[in-house]
Amino acid sequence: MHPIIITVLQRLALGILTLFLVSLVIFLSLDFLPGDFGEALLGQSAREDTVAAFRKELGLDRPIMIRYFDWVGGVLTGDLGSSFSGRNASGIDRSRTVVDLVAPRLSNTLFLALTAAVIAVPLSLFLGITTALYRGSFYDRAINVTTLTTISFPEFFVGYILILILATLYPVFPSLANIEEGSPFLDRLYKIALPAMTLTLVIVAHMMRMTRAAIINLLASPYIEMARLKGASASEVILRHALPNAWAPIATVIAFNLAYLVVGVVVVEVVFVYPGIGQLMVDSVTVRDVPVVQACALIFAATYIILNLIADIIGIITNPRILHPR
Amino acid sequence: MKNKTIDKKKILLSMSNIHIEGFADERWHKIIKGIDLTLYRGEILGLIGESGAGKSTLGLAAMGFARPGCRFTGGEIIFDSMKLHDMSENQKRKLWGTRIAYVAQSAAAAFNPAHKLINQTIESAVRSKIKNEEQAVKDANHLYKELQLPEPDKIGFRYPHQVSGGQLQRVMTAMAMSATPDLIIFDEPTTALDVTTQVEVLASMRHIVEQYNTAAIYITHDLSVVAQMADTIKVLRYGEEIEQSKTNEMLSHPKESYTKSLWSVRSIEKQEKTNDDIILKVDNVTAAYGSSKVLFNVDIRLPRGRTVAIVGESGSGKSTTARVITGLLPPLNGKVTFNGKTLPAALKNRSKKELQKIQMIYQMADVAMNPKQTVSEIVGRPLEFYQGMKGKVLDKKTIELLEMIELDESFMDRLPNELSGGQKQRVCIARALAAEPEIIICDEVTSALDQIVQEGILKLLMRLQKELNVSYLFITHDISTVKAISDEVVVMFQGKVVEQGSKSSIFSPPHPEYTELLLSAVPEMDPNWLNNYLNSRK
Structure with a gap:
């Protein structure tokens, strides 16, 4: 074997x-x-x-x-x-039965988590790779400051700010994510837009910074110098020579954040009144x-x-x- | 002689008045101070000098490349009538890997662990569209074959960790040759290799550059290696050129005194002495790491007040033997006898006295010292621990020890990173002496040092032996060090002792097969040595 x-x-x-x-x-x-x-x-x-x-x-x-x-x-x-x-x-x-109670809530939570992950993971990889590529540039610093800011605020704060801007001042998205069983897919997506955005803002910084750090950490390796001396361009150096060796730490931090999307979202669920598993658990604990x-x-x-x-x-x-x- | 043509009319590379600075300790230091260099098509130029001479920096500058933290501050680099010093990084990249290639020192570190060898070999040629992938693979396999790699059609499909260091170094040469460049920079390509591997790699590298009439800059600190490779030799020191001339001339008539001192380093001679008073005996020792056995029935005798050199290639079990003697690795079988008494196998069962009498000095002096401790703490600790010294007595003894190793009181408060390589090793010697040992095990103690510094350390060790009658077990892979300092020699190969005997008997024929191979593979300061060596094998 x-x-x-x-x-x-x-x-x-x-x-x-x-x-x-x-x-x-x-x-x-x-x-x-x-x-x-x-x-x-x-x-x-x-x-x-x-x-x-x-x-x-x-x-x-x-x-x-x-x-x-x-x-x-x-x-x-x-x-x-x-x-x-x-x-x-x-x-x-x-x-x-517990299954009857939990299953719809779990599927709601997974739906929100998946939506946030589909946005956040590629976004953080992209930002991590590009900031590593242009490290030290204005772009790099701007992205770093922005993501650090969003991660520094508590998630309910980020949530309320988004509600204020995108639901109250410019009513683009609903402030309540009270989806129901049987509502069409697009309707659900529309309703969870704000919570998904909140979660994305909260987890992107962590993943993006780890991606950037894992890649930059490798840039001092002799094989990276060798790649440059073989004529590889800056993007080739990062994508072909550094990234393949950086997956292990990146995967770890992504897994950590995805897990957070499932188990740590209760605050966001409360803010947006979203019928997820976090709320169910809190309610069940009280009784x-x-x-x-x-x-x-x-x-x-x-x-x-x-x-x-x-x-x-x-x-x-x-x-x-x-x-x-x- | 080398059968190739140097076209004196065609200058390939001309560097003039090169100045390069490097950033360290918050300021810019001059690394290269106005060096000129001319290379003709097909010529091999040897760059030699000690560490810090600026060899690698100059070699990379020939590509128009400065390492991160370095910058060009002046000079012109003209390669095939292109002004590299004026070109943008993107323009230079088009030349790198295709017209100028680089072969790095440590092949193991210079290959990307994530990609197959063949993909790395053909990367430059395919990217630049010099040839298509199919053709490039075919050519690479051909190069592998010419470089005498085993299974040339298949080896490319392996990953870097799946082939040996010597093979990797040859694959890297193939990688450099893949786009048939005009110039290759070899940056100490054989320094990390064992001597028997080195000779094979040298032979195949020379064969290939001759075959394609490629010009090369060959950087090394090893004179006998450069003698085999170069047509011309340039000697550097502290970023300046000392002298340059044809290899033959340089070897027979070096002009400058610095060059002469490099040449004469291996002038230490020691009259061998024997002694029947055996202080340490390794008896039939077999040892293993986990389930893999690394030592097989090893027998070694160390006479009192003498030096026994253990010589062999990496993986031969030299350092493991030292670990068994010091008790770091209890053997599966056999015993170690010290002054007629059997030592407990494991370190933790040994008495303080037993620990005190056997001390060690390591290859990497800088990692063998706590970077946060001052010299006086490092040297004073064993005095305190073994001899219970304190206060004034401790200080006085510490200074005495520093004087023994030719340093003085002013070094007491320095930290390891404020010392040069040679000074660090001296402090390590003082630390070993502080315990007043009867045996010092020296594990490759001079391998990381420049030749002139090496000479100083070896002389110091010999003087200390005379004064203190301490016995040395001297582990090394370097035959000339063995010749310089030993009374007796142990040759090890694959965990077994091939032979032990007096220096003169080991170095005079007849030899066992492996000793013969080991001795004959050591390059000599003769430009025809490699040819003779290769001819004698046929």
């Missing part, structure tokens, strides 16, 4: 192990949170036996390890359990809806692990020493 396949399989196994450990941490830490759904729903004044009966109905009275394996078993078969909410004290169960919180946390963890795994693999396969062993 090619050693690279072995390495990738090793990373994959490590990723799965990490995910397993994370699931344990999520489950245990939620269990140790003070208060529970029973108390939250029935109120502080509820009688103890009522709470106990309710807990029993939810299965919360079973030993923790059993509940954990029950949950993991469910996750592996695609069943994330039922939400606690929708039940009430009178015993009527209108609860929905102690543990199955939903667990599912969200697990999705966030998986996002981080998968994206970093991909970055790792890109780092490996763009390293000719590993791809083509002696």
